[in-house]
Amino acid sequence: MGATKTEHFTEEQNELAIIAKALGHPARIAIIDYLLSVNTCICGDIVNELPLAQPTVSQHLKELKNAGLIKGNIEGNAICYCINHEAFDTLRQYFDNISKHVKNGKNNCC
Amino acid sequence: MGATKTEHFTEEQNELAIIAKALGHPARIAIIDYLLSVNTCICGDIVNELPLAQPTVSQHLKELKNAGLIKGNIEGNAICYCINHEAFDTLRQYFDNISKHVKNGKNNCC
DNA sequence: TTTATATATTGCAATATTACGATATATAGA
DNA sequence: TCTATATATCGTAATATTGCAATATATAAA
Numbered sequence: 501m502g503a504t505k506t507e508h509f510t511e512e513q514n515e516l517a518i519i520a521k522a523l524g525h526p527a528r529i530a531i532i533d534y535l536l537s538v539n540t541c542i543c544g545d546i547v548n549e550l551p552l553a554q555p556t557v558s559q560h561l562k563e564l565k566n567a568g569l570i571k572g573n574i575e576g577n578a579i580c581y582c583i584n585h586e587a588f589d590t591l592r593q594y595f596d597n598i599s600k601h602v603k604n605g606k607n608n609c610c
Numbered sequence: 611m612g613a614t615k616t617e618h619f620t621e622e623q624n625e626l627a628i629i630a631k632a633l634g635h636p637a638r639i640a641i642i643d644y645l646l647s648v649n650t651c652i653c654g655d656i657v658n659e660l661p662l663a664q665p666t667v668s669q670h671l672k673e674l675k676n677a678g679l680i681k682g683n684i685e686g687n688a689i690c691y692c693i694n695h696e697a698f699d700t701l702r703q704y705f706d707n708i709s710k711h712v713k714n715g716k717n718n719c720c
Numbered sequence: 721t722t723t724a725t726a727t728a729t730t731g732c733a734a735t736a737t738t739a740c741g742a743t744a745t746a747t748a749g750a
Numbered sequence: 751t752c753t754a755t756a757t758a759t760c761g762t763a764a765t766a767t768t769g770c771a772a773t774a775t776a777t778a779a780a
Contacts, residue, residue, distance in 0.1 A: 502738050502765035502766080503738070503739085503764070504637075504737085504738065504739090504765090505738085508661035508662070509636035509637065510636075510640075513639040513640050513643065516633070516636075516639050517633065517634055517639050520639070521630075521631065521633075521634030523631075523634075524627055524628075524631025524633075525767090525768085526614065526616055526618075526624045527768095528627070529627050529630070530619055530620075530623050532708075533623065544726065552768095552769075552770090553769065553770050553771080554726085554728095554770090555728080555730095555769075555770060556768075556770065557727095558729085559729095559768080560768095574727095576726095576777065577726055577776085577777050577779095578727080579726075583708070585709075585712055588705060588708050588709055588712065589709055591701075591705045592702070595698060595701045596702055598642075598698050598702070599695075599702045602646070602698065612733070612734030612735035612736075612769065613734070613735050613736080613767095613768070613769085614735090614768065614769090635737090637738095654755090654757090657756085657757085662739075662740090663740050663741080664758095665739075665740060665741080665757090665758080665759080665760095666738075666739050666740065667757095669739080669759095670738095671757095684747090686756095687746085687747050687756055687757090688747095688755090688756060689756075721780100723779085724777105724778080724779075724780090725778075725779095726776085727774100728774075728775070728776095729772105729773080730771105731770105731771095731772090731773100732769100732770095732771095733768105733769090733770095735766100735769100736765100737765080738763100738764080738766085739763090739764085740762095741760105742760085742761085743761100744757100744758075744759070744760090745759090746755100746756085746757085746758100747754105747755085747756085747757105748754085749752105749753085749754080750751100750752085750754095
């Protein structure tokens with residue numbers, strides 16, 4: 501009891517859930533927002549942008565990285581982070597499909 | 611300690627995180643998938659589609675509803691559920707913007 | 721080599737989520 | 751009214767997440 505029953509769902513469903521879950525925290529949305537606002541790779545600096553302690557930010561970055569939403573390369577003393585296109589393209593496609601699907605369907609009964 | 615520090619983030623960031631979080635579980639992705647596959651409102655029947663006990667499914671439906679991802683209307687004995695366009699359009703727009711943003715930027719350094 | 725800086729890991733407390741049995745509620749139909 | 755069916759709520763155990771202090775690691779610069 502308590503743990504998510506991943507084995508009952510498809511690989512696609514589990515994968516999508518993992519990506520969505522990674523975005524399911526305001527600090528991690530804020531990190532993505534920041535990476536988008538600077539519009540380039542950013543080396544260091546992310547910890548100072550967030551109202552959280554360094555270990556907490558490090559943890560959030562790890563989760564975004566595990567979900568494939570960001571990439572990080574060691575750049576001398578700091579780490580250079582940036583958005584990972586592919587993951588966001590996957591999400592864009594998923595929600596684009598849903599929007600199209602819903603528009604063609606008859607989901608207007610509620 | 612332990613609780614998410616929502617007060618430090620913008621309303622947009624918190625809202626988006628809430629929606630993403632609601633999709634951050636395979637059972638809830640499966641519910642959305644099912645509602646899309648039937649392509650119409652579905653009255654009752656959702657519990658039988660999932661490999662989880664009825665109270666658990668009820669809980670997941672509640673979370674999707676709270677996040678605004680689905681709508682539910684009482685229809686006699688059963689409840690009629692369907693996808694909520696608006697929430698998914700919000701998500702589509704968000705990820706569409708990110709894709710565009712990233713393509714125009716110089717995020718290819720990593 | 722020593723010191724400063726950046727990031728990760730560990731350990732732990734507080735809180736949240738997941739799942740389900742038992743039970744409540746509410747409508748439909750006999 | 752009584753019974754069946756559909757869904758929600760309650761209570762609770764198992765597990766996961768969040769946040770941070772302390773500490774480890776690793777590179778840069780002095």
